[in-house]
Amino acid sequence: MKSYEKAIEKLILISAIVTTVSVALITVFIFKTGMPILLQYGVMDFITGTDWSPTNEIFGIMPLIIGTLAVTLGALIIGVPTGIACAVYLSEIASKKTAGPFKAAIELLAGIPSVVYGFFGLIVLVPAIRNYILPIFQKFNPELNTSGFSILAGAVILAIMILPTIVSLSENAITAVPHEFREASLALGANKRETIMKVIVPAAKSGIFSSVILAMGRAIGETMAVLLITGNVAQMPGSILDPVATLTGTIAMEMSYAGPTHQQALFAIGIILFIIIMLLNILAQAVMKKMGGVNG
Amino acid sequence: MNKKTKNAVFYGIIGLLSALALISLIMIVGFILIKGLPGITPEFLTQSPSKMGKEGGILPIIIGTLYVTLVALVIATPIGVAAAIYFNEYSRDTRGVRMIRFFTEVLAGIPSIIFGLFGFAFFVVFLGLGWSVLSGGLTLTIMILPTLIRATEESLKTVPMSYREGSLSLGATKWQTIIKVTLPCCKSGVLTGLILGMGRAIGETAAVMLTIGGSMRMAESLLDPTRTMALHLYMIASEGVSEEKTYATAALLIIIVLIINTIANQISRSMIKLS
Numbered sequence: 041m042k043s044y045e046k047a048i049e050k051l052i053l054i055s056a057i058v059t060t061v062s063v064a065l066i067t068v069f070i071f072k073t074g075m076p077i078l079l080q081y082g083v084m085d086f087i088t089g090t091d092w093s094p095t096n097e098i099f100g101i102m103p104l105i106i107g108t109l110a111v112t113l114g115a116l117i118i119g120v121p122t123g124i125a126c127a128v129y130l131s132e133i134a135s136k137k138t139a140g141p142f143k144a145a146i147e148l149l150a151g152i153p154s155v156v157y158g159f160f161g162l163i164v165l166v167p168a169i170r171n172y173i174l175p176i177f178q179k180f181n182p183e184l185n186t187s188g189f190s191i192l193a194g195a196v197i198l199a200i201m202i203l204p205t206i207v208s209l210s211e212n213a214i215t216a217v218p219h220e221f222r223e224a225s226l227a228l229g230a231n232k233r234e235t236i237m238k239v240i241v242p243a244a245k246s247g248i249f250s251s252v253i254l255a256m257g258r259a260i261g262e263t264m265a266v267l268l269i270t271g272n273v274a275q276m277p278g279s280i281l282d283p284v285a286t287l288t289g290t291i292a293m294e295m296s297y298a299g300p301t302h303q304q305a306l307f308a309i310g311i312i313l314f315i316i317i318m319l320l321n322i323l324a325q326a327v328m329k330k331m332g333g334v335n336g
Numbered sequence: 337m338n339k340k341t342k343n344a345v346f347y348g349i350i351g352l353l354s355a356l357a358l359i360s361l362i363m364i365v366g367f368i369l370i371k372g373l374p375g376i377t378p379e380f381l382t383q384s385p386s387k388m389g390k391e392g393g394i395l396p397i398i399i400g401t402l403y404v405t406l407v408a409l410v411i412a413t414p415i416g417v418a419a420a421i422y423f424n425e426y427s428r429d430t431r432g433v434r435m436i437r438f439f440t441e442v443l444a445g446i447p448s449i450i451f452g453l454f455g456f457a458f459f460v461v462f463l464g465l466g467w468s469v470l471s472g473g474l475t476l477t478i479m480i481l482p483t484l485i486r487a488t489e490e491s492l493k494t495v496p497m498s499y500r501e502g503s504l505s506l507g508a509t510k511w512q513t514i515i516k517v518t519l520p521c522c523k524s525g526v527l528t529g530l531i532l533g534m535g536r537a538i539g540e541t542a543a544v545m546l547t548i549g550g551s552m553r554m555a556e557s558l559l560d561p562t563r564t565m566a567l568h569l570y571m572i573a574s575e576g577v578s579e580e581k582t583y584a585t586a587a588l589l590i591i592i593v594l595i596i597n598t599i600a601n602q603i604s605r606s607m608i609k610l611s
Contacts, residue, residue, distance in 0.1 A: 045509055045510060045511050048511050049426060052418045052419075052422045052426060053422055053426070055415045055416075055418030055419045055422065056418070056419040056422035056423065056427070056436055057436060058415050058419065058481065059419065059436070059439055059440040059443050059478075059481055059485070060435070060436050060439040060440075062443060062478045062481070063439045063442050063443050063446075065458060066450065066451070066454040066478075069453075069457040069458050070454060070457070072457075073453075073457050122353045122356060122357055123357075125349065125350045125352075125353035125354055126354045126357050128350055129350050129351070129354040133347070133350065142354070142358065144597075144601065145358055145361050146357070147597060147601075148361065148594070148597050149357075149361050151535055151539070151593045151596065151597050152364070152365075152539070152590065152593055153538070153539030153540070153541065153566050153589055153593065154539070154541065154542075155567075155569050155570045155589075156364075156368065156539075156569070156586050156589055156590060157364070158570070158573070159368075159570075159573045159582065159586050160364050160367065160368060160586075162573060163573075164367065200360050200361075200364070203357055207357075231339070231343065233342065233343050233347070237346070254445075257445060260447070261446075261447025261448070261449070261450075262447070263447065263448060263449040263541070263542035264542055264566075264570060268570070268573060268574060288447060288449045288542070291449050291452075291453065292449055292452070292542055292545060292546075295452075295453075295456070295545075295546055306453070307453055307457070310450055310453045313447065313450060314446070314450055317445060317446065317447060317450075318442070320445075321441070321442060325441075
């Protein structure tokens with residue numbers, strides 16, 4: 041009986057280690073495949089090179105980094121205020137009756153596959169930018185032109201996609217603010233708006249901040265949606281109506297036809313992406329801990 | 337600005353932005369359902385595609401999705417549940433355990449395209465499984481593990497200590513207690529994890545794209561290449577094959593997600609009632 045129990049305990053321990061082993065394997069295989077070209081080409085040249093033309097074996101990923109950053113930044117500019125507003129509404133303003141369905145709707149947003157968002161962007165947003173947004177921009181700069189595949193399209197769709205992350209984590213942080221804070225503020229004569237703006241949101245700031253970092257990680261790592269709507273042109277963009285290629289989109293698109301060296305270069309992009317995401321995750325966790333997040 | 341206008345502006349902005357979030361959801365879901373539902377006919381669900389997906393249905397693709405998801409769930413469930421049992425029932429708060437936990441979190445944060453690259457390098461090439469149901473399923477297994485572990489662990493935590501103590505004091509061993517008392521109490525938590533994992537597996541595209549090949553023919557073995565609905569949607573959308581079929585595929589995916597969300601909500605609601 042005793043040895044049977046021991047054997048089972050071993051088995052369970054092994055199962056628990058599977059995730060750790062997976063992370064190790066993923067790291068090893070991505071690095072093993074991508075590292076040779078990274079070293080041979082030069083890490084700095086690879087990252088700062090402004091020309092990505094794999095057919096000529098020129099691998100500079102600066103345009104891809106700029107593309108990813110532009111789309112992510114745009115998504116954050118739109119998504120963060122919206123997400124925080126939703127979180128404040130859900131936790132401080134909405135009645136229980138409206139909060140329930142609203143929350144369910146936000147959860148549903150998280151469940152929709154990214155390729156569906158991409159398809160929606162492709163069929164609705166891209167033409168809308170071409171037909172309605174472009175004329176507005178042209179009033180200021182008549183030379184501007186766009187196919188609709190653009191930073192703007194990617195930013196809008198990504199903003200919707202990162203909403204659930206921001207809303208649910210920020211809401212947790214806001215809900216976790218002790219009730220005494222609210223009562224003390226109200227007792228001092230502050231109204232509800234002042235209490236929210238000056239007491240509750242500042243008290244929940246570490247949770248909100250880490251939700252933004254995680255959302256940023258999600259936006260950087262997102263593939264299918266940006267692949268369908270950003271145009272995948274590896275060039276330095278001149279305006280938000282220009283097409284860009286992102287790190288993820290380039291990997292997904294070019295893996296299907298890449299030759300051996302090109303494939304290695306795509307794995308090298310994977311290494312860069314992997315490192316960026318790791319740093320963001322560690323940062324988010326550190327913020328939670330260090331700032332003594334109320335829910336951290 | 338006096339207090340009154342400040343308040344009006346504040347509540348106005350909050351309301352507007354919240355409405356914006358809601359409207360974008362309704363627009364996306366509504367638009368795709370309205371455009372896609374007419375295309376979901378019995379033929380669409382039961383026939384094979386012809387002319388590169390331009391005509392016919394998507395039966396082999398539905399089957400392919402089922403196979404890949406099933407492989408992922410069958411492998412991930414025992415591992416995920418066991419891992420959760422380890423974290424909640426066996427482990428102490430040592431440095432080693434904290435490290436394992438940390439890596440589980442890390443795994444949850446890795447972007448799907450990285451899983452795709454890994455699946456390609458490891459399962460497809462290194463293990464020689466080729467572009468296949470198995471390669472895709474195994475890649476998804478790793479992806480959904482954190483979801484499963486988290487859901488199971490959350491529900492294990494809700495089982496009162498007194499249940500375990502009662503069982504142990506009756507002479508049951510630790511393992512007997514887990515199997516006969518603790519786990520049965522959190523069936524619904526495990527189920528929620530399973531359903532969420534399933535949703536993730538069905539909707540995943542980037543990881544699957546680099547590991548299952550993308551063939552539209554009916555997969556006959558685990559080593560055959562196949563195509564999932566999400567991947568199919570990407571392919572016909574980017575190739576602009578047929579608007580009707582693309583909308584129908586997207587609508588089908590949304591319906592599946594709606595069903596999965598409803599079930600998961602229902603289960604967690606009944607769980608709250610119980611506790």
